[in-house]
Every structure is written in C-alpha cells, then in structure tokens.
Amino acid sequence: MATHWIFGNQLCHELPVVREADKDKDVFLMIEAQSRSTWQHYHKQKLVLIFSAMRHFASELEEKGFRVDYREADSFEDAWKAHVKAFEPEKVYYTVHTDYRMTQAMKKWEKSLSDIEVEVLDARPLFLLAAEEIKSELKGDGPWKMDPFYRRMRKRLNVLVDGDDPVGGKWSFDQENRKSAKGNTTFTKARSFRPDDVTKEVMEKVEKQFGDNPGELKPFRWPVTRKEALQALNQFIKERLETFGTYQDAMLEGDDFMSHSLLSSSINIGLLTPMEVVRKAEQAYLNGEVPLNSAEGFIRQIIGWREFIRGVYLKKMPQYRDVNKFNHQRDLPSFFWDAETDMNCMHESIRPVVEHGYNHHIQRLMVIGNYATLYGLSPQQTSDWFNEMYIDAQDWVVLPNVLGMALYADGGTLSTKPYVASGRYINKMSNYCGSCKYNVNHQTEEDACPFNALYWHFLDRNADKLSDNHRMGLIYKQWQKRDADKKKEILEKGARLLKE
Known part of the structure; x- marks a missing residue:
C-alpha cells in the first residue's frame, strides 16, 4: 500500500501524485496542521482559503472512489505518525515543493524514515517548467532580466506567436497599459463566492483558534473549489479582461479590484493551472473578444513574471531571504495591520489587504513597496508581512517580488533599478491624493506629502550605490542642479520624517 501525500498548495487533480494513484491499493493523506508555529501569523482569510480548499479537495477525491485520510492535528509530524500507525504504508509519493523551508523539512522527514520508500513527483502542471x-533557463548567478526569458517562453509554448515573431509585431504592449482611471471610469465587478457549509465551519474554527491573527474574517469571497475557480476565470475572460490591459497600473479610491483577475490565489494552490488560464486569455484575443494589449499584458504576468521569479527563488535560496543592499532596519509601523494612517494612498492600499487579504500589483509595488524603501523598513520584516497578509502569498512568490522588485534589496538581481517615486507618480496613477490630508504638490511644508522629501532623501543618501546606474543618471543630474538651499531644506524635511 502506498500513501499519496497532498499539501494545501497542491490541490490539482492533474498532478502525477493524483493521476498515478491506485484506487484499490493507495490512500491519500491530507493534513490540516493546527499549531500556531506551523501557520505563523497568517491572515484569517488565508487560513480559511487553505483549510476549506483542502476539505473540498478531499471530498472530490472521495467522490471519485479514493480513500482519503484527512487529519486535523497539531503538527504534520503528529499526523504522519498517526497515519503510519493506521495504514502502514510501504511507499510515499508527494509532489516536489518550491518553498525552501518546506523542501528542507521534507528532506529531514525522509531521513527519519527507516522502512518506507519515498518518491518525489513532478509539480507540473502547477508550473510550466520543471524545477531543473x-x-x-537562468544562466549563471544573475542578474537576470525577465524580458528575454518571457520571449523564449512565448516561443517554447507557442503563445501569441506567428512562427518566431510575436503576434502584433511587439513582444510587450506595456507602454499601452499605463493609463490612469480617474473621472467616471467604471469596471465590471469581479465574481465573489458565498461560503458554503464547509467554509462556514472552517471560518468558525479559524475565529476560535486563530482569533488574534490579523485581517478580517468576513466577507470571505474567494473560490475554494476548482468549479468556483473556473467560474471566476470564465467571468474574468468574458467580462473583465478587455479593460485589464489599459488600466492595469491604475488605482481608484473605493474600487479595490478594478479589472484585476483575482485568480492568483486559485492558481497558487492548484485550483487552476497557469497554462489553462493563458490559453483562455489567448483564445479570447484570437476570437476578437479582447484587445491584444490586454491579453498580452495578462499572459506576461503568468508565463513571464510568475515563472521567472520562481526560477530566481530556486537559484538564489536560501541566501536570498537575507539580502539587504541598503541596510534598512526600521520596524514596520502599526498601520500595516489596521490601515489607520493619514496617508490616503497607504490607507487605500492596505485597507483591502486587511479586509480581503489582497490588493493589486501597483499598490504592492509603487505604494507599499515604495514606502518601505523610502522609509528604510527592514526587507525581512516587509517580506514577512507580505507572506502573512496576502491570500495569494507563497514564499517563492513573495521573496523575489518583495525583496527584488519592490525593495531592490538584492541590488539588482532581477530589476534594473529601484522602483521608488515621489507623490507625483501616485497622483498621476490614482485619485488618492485629492482626499488626502497631505498636499502632493508640497515638498517641505508642514502638510507636504511625505513621499516627496523622502524620495530625494533616499536618492541622496544612496548616491554611492545608485548614481552610476544608467537608468538613474538623469534623475541624479536633476538633483545636482537644484539650488543648494532648497536641497538642504528637502533633506532636512526627509530627516525629520525618518525620526517621527
């Protein structure tokens, strides 16, 4: 008899660990680990998503005629020992993990076994490429650029290509996808899913056992089954993808989702596979249902960026988690957990994280990540916060995106420059500044937007590290030309903000 061990981010019926199971001989093992140390201090809705999706997946396996040993235990170790005592497996199959800590834990577990054989199976179709x-694909030790990788993947997978050439004559339509959405712009609402009895039971458990974890428990809107995830995907493709491209970098007060797909949580736990999502978006373009800039921009996030950052993670861990180019050490402020701040852009970016465990990529990068870099917040504390607070977070997703892209803490392994900006960028891409306590047009006044002085303070204090960056030369020239007294005033303002 063999055990097929399925984890909470591997809920895919197409995985080899599921497809190769024998209904007559084998048993599936699934473990809901209860201990607080196992689950860190995760957002309540993230716990609900994982536990509910696991329970639904176990029921689906049973409906197909499989035996499932579903255990709620304090730890994986306790549940495993109980499983062995009950079933006496001769062999265990499980899907290879991307998460470094889980990989190391499974290696340690393997060494503890005496008479049980272990076989580690491929993670595709959770990903497009095998780990090796x-x-x-990423030669050497870096730095690497996503664009060449993305082009190779387009050709390799035959996505939006005509022979060796890109459909539409360009590999990327990113320049067309930076329009702001001020005024009367409206977007079709994303589909949400009412909790069923299983999810309601999980919500009660989470409230009881993890009641002091961050985030709000209700309303819970996320897909927890493949059926629901497919409904969310189909609605996005049919009703919302059309406007995704043009406005993907825009931010609107009170509209937390706009045209973003909200599919990342489903993809990252296996309810959807990346390739089926890509093919649906590609077909919508080929059918004339959505413009090319929307289809290409969405597809680039999956076969380009998602796969690329996984490669960076696999190549660079475990050292990558400790990168800190600027030696930033400040603690995260308390409003990261309750969104209570007078900076409206930060309030509007963190509020949906508290309420839903989600905000979109520009809020993550150009508001929260920008703030963390300018204020000198600890990269490790910041990445821990992203890991714990986001519904779609996985360690392999978070570390490259946060440490590399958002904070430039790796010094350029995957990004050519820090993504920092003054309040002008936020004002350009959102309507946040109009109702903010601070004036985005002021730099040193009492009511000046904090991003303004801190932007120049950051550049000035890190000139030795950044001034020779070819993408930042013009900015530094502008700074050098400014009036000496004005520069002094700005730097003093920035220094005061950092002391508050």
Missing part, C-alpha cells in the same frame, strides 16, 4: 528546467 527553470533553473537551467
């Missing part, structure tokens, strides 16, 4: 394939 993606690592071989």
Whole structure:
C-alpha cells in the first residue's frame, strides 16, 4: 500500500501524485496542521482559503472512489505518525515543493524514515517548467532580466506567436497599459463566492483558534473549489479582461479590484493551472473578444513574471531571504495591520489587504513597496508581512517580488533599478491624493506629502550605490542642479520624517 501525500498548495487533480494513484491499493493523506508555529501569523482569510480548499479537495477525491485520510492535528509530524500507525504504508509519493523551508523539512522527514520508500513527483502542471528546467533557463548567478526569458517562453509554448515573431509585431504592449482611471471610469465587478457549509465551519474554527491573527474574517469571497475557480476565470475572460490591459497600473479610491483577475490565489494552490488560464486569455484575443494589449499584458504576468521569479527563488535560496543592499532596519509601523494612517494612498492600499487579504500589483509595488524603501523598513520584516497578509502569498512568490522588485534589496538581481517615486507618480496613477490630508504638490511644508522629501532623501543618501546606474543618471543630474538651499531644506524635511 502506498500513501499519496497532498499539501494545501497542491490541490490539482492533474498532478502525477493524483493521476498515478491506485484506487484499490493507495490512500491519500491530507493534513490540516493546527499549531500556531506551523501557520505563523497568517491572515484569517488565508487560513480559511487553505483549510476549506483542502476539505473540498478531499471530498472530490472521495467522490471519485479514493480513500482519503484527512487529519486535523497539531503538527504534520503528529499526523504522519498517526497515519503510519493506521495504514502502514510501504511507499510515499508527494509532489516536489518550491518553498525552501518546506523542501528542507521534507528532506529531514525522509531521513527519519527507516522502512518506507519515498518518491518525489513532478509539480507540473502547477508550473510550466520543471524545477531543473527553470533553473537551467537562468544562466549563471544573475542578474537576470525577465524580458528575454518571457520571449523564449512565448516561443517554447507557442503563445501569441506567428512562427518566431510575436503576434502584433511587439513582444510587450506595456507602454499601452499605463493609463490612469480617474473621472467616471467604471469596471465590471469581479465574481465573489458565498461560503458554503464547509467554509462556514472552517471560518468558525479559524475565529476560535486563530482569533488574534490579523485581517478580517468576513466577507470571505474567494473560490475554494476548482468549479468556483473556473467560474471566476470564465467571468474574468468574458467580462473583465478587455479593460485589464489599459488600466492595469491604475488605482481608484473605493474600487479595490478594478479589472484585476483575482485568480492568483486559485492558481497558487492548484485550483487552476497557469497554462489553462493563458490559453483562455489567448483564445479570447484570437476570437476578437479582447484587445491584444490586454491579453498580452495578462499572459506576461503568468508565463513571464510568475515563472521567472520562481526560477530566481530556486537559484538564489536560501541566501536570498537575507539580502539587504541598503541596510534598512526600521520596524514596520502599526498601520500595516489596521490601515489607520493619514496617508490616503497607504490607507487605500492596505485597507483591502486587511479586509480581503489582497490588493493589486501597483499598490504592492509603487505604494507599499515604495514606502518601505523610502522609509528604510527592514526587507525581512516587509517580506514577512507580505507572506502573512496576502491570500495569494507563497514564499517563492513573495521573496523575489518583495525583496527584488519592490525593495531592490538584492541590488539588482532581477530589476534594473529601484522602483521608488515621489507623490507625483501616485497622483498621476490614482485619485488618492485629492482626499488626502497631505498636499502632493508640497515638498517641505508642514502638510507636504511625505513621499516627496523622502524620495530625494533616499536618492541622496544612496548616491554611492545608485548614481552610476544608467537608468538613474538623469534623475541624479536633476538633483545636482537644484539650488543648494532648497536641497538642504528637502533633506532636512526627509530627516525629520525618518525620526517621527
């Protein structure tokens, strides 16, 4: 008899660990680990998503005629020992993990076994490439650029290509996808899913056992089954993808989702596979239902960025988690957990994280990540916060995105420059500044937007590290030309803000 062990981010019926199971001989093992140390201090809705999706997946396996040993235990170790005592497996199959800590934990577990054989199976179709394939795509030790990788993936997978050339004559339509959405712009609402009895039971458990974890428990809107995830995907493709491209970098007060897909949580736990999502978006373009800039921009996030950052993670861990180019050490302020701040852009970016465990990529990068960099917040505390607070967070997703892209803490392994900006960028891409306590047009006055002085303070204090960056030369020239007294005033304002 063999055990097929399925984890909470591997809920895919197409995985080899599921497809190769024998209904007559084998048993599936699934473990809901209860201990607080196992689950860190995760957002309540993230716990609900994982536990509910696992329970639904177990029921689906049972409906197909499989035996499932579903255990709620304090730890994986306790549940495993109880499983062995009950079933006496001769062999265990499980899907290879991307998460470094889980990989190391499973290796340690393997060494503890005496008479049980272990076979580790491929993680595709959770990803487009096997682990060794993606690592071989990224030559050397970096730095690496996503664009060449993305082009190779388009050709390799035959997505939006005509022979060796890109459909539409360009590989990327990113320049067309930076329009702001001020005024009367409206977007079709994303589909949400009412909790069923299983999810309601999980919500009661989470409230009881993890009641002091961050985030709000209700309303819970996320897909917890493949059926629901497919409904969310189909609605996005049919009703919302059309406006995704043009406005993907825009931010609107009170509209937390706009045209963003909200599919990342489903993809990252296996309810949807990345390739089926890509093919649906591609077909919508081929059918004339959505413009090319929307289809390409969405597809780039999946076969380009998602796969690329996984490769960076696999190549660079475990050292990558400790990167800190600017030696930033400040603690995160308390409003990261309750959104109570007078900076409206930060309030509007963190509020949906508290309420839903989600905000979109520009809020993550150009508001929260920008703030963390300018204020000198600890990269490790910041990445821990992203890991714990986001419904779609996985360690392999968070570390490259946060440490590399958002904070430039890796010094340029995957990004060519820090993504920092003054309040002008936020004002350009959102309507946040109009109702903010601070004046985005002021730099040193009492009511000046904090991003303004801190932007120049950051550049000035890190000139030795950044001034020779070819993408930042013009900015530094502008700074050098400014009046000496004005520069002094700005730097003093920035220094005061950092002391508050």
